[in-house]
Amino acid sequence: MTLHALGSKDRISRREFLKIIRLKNHGRPLIDKGKCTGCGLCTIDCLTKALMINQSSEKDTYQLLFRQEACNACGVCEKSCPENCLQLVEKEPEQNKTGKEAKVIFEDKLSRCMECGTPLFPQSMVKKMETKILTNRETTWPFNLCPSCRIKTQFRKEIVERIKT
Numbered sequence: 001m002t003l004h005a006l007g008s009k010d011r012i013s014r015r016e017f018l019k020i021i022r023l024k025n026h027g028r029p030l031i032d033k034g035k036c037t038g039c040g041l042c043t044i045d046c047l048t049k050a051l052m053i054n055q056s057s058e059k060d061t062y063q064l065l066f067r068q069e070a071c072n073a074c075g076v077c078e079k080s081c082p083e084n085c086l087q088l089v090e091k092e093p094e095q096n097k098t099g100k101e102a103k104v105i106f107e108d109k110l111s112r113c114m115e116c117g118t119p120l121f122p123q124s125m126v127k128k129m130e131t132k133i134l135t136n137r138e139t140t141w142p143f144n145l146c147p148s149c150r151i152k153t154q155f156r157k158e159i160v161e162r163i164k165t
Contacts, residue, residue, distance in 0.1 A: 027073035027090055028089060029042070029086050029089075031105050034085075035084070036083060036106050037124050038121070038122030038125050039125060041081065042064070045076050047074065048070045048071060048074075049067070050071035050077075051064060051065070052067070053065070055110065060112070061109060062108050062110050063104050063106065064105050065104060067102045067103075073088060075088050109122070109123050110122065111126050111143070113145050113146035113149050114149075115146070115149035116148070118148075118149075
């Protein structure tokens with residue numbers, strides 16, 4: 001019997017139908033913390049906002065949070081991870097309790113601008129980028145400066161070079 005064949009009193013609303021067919025609470029993300037840089041692309045691409053970023057300047061921490069009740073196990077987060085460190089795994093039976101609280105699945109210390117102290121990136125991201133860009137044991141990009149301080153520093157260098165010549 002199709003939905004169209006049902007009488008009007010037997011019909012269900014679209015919202016009720018979607019609640020019935022929606023895959024919910026079937027998966028959880030497993031992160032390889034050694035590979036994760038904390039880029040946050042998984043949180044940007046998560047359609048249900050089951051993955052979120054929490055940044056605490058007071059504690060100097062960066063966290064990726066997971067809300068089980070919002071996850072529909074679509075796998076978009078897994079596909080969006082550039083480091084291939086996030087894997088959507090099936091939940092174990094004892095984890096079937098659906099809590100409303102978000103669970104920390106990744107945590108790292110924040111790096112700060114060495115000039116003004118502005119929070120920048122997770123330290124794991126800085127380390128990964130420095131190893132990729134490292135040339136002659138010196139980075140070509142100052143990861144320890146915010147954009148404003150980077151411009152000021154570059155401007156000072158140019159003034160010093162002009163004075164020397």
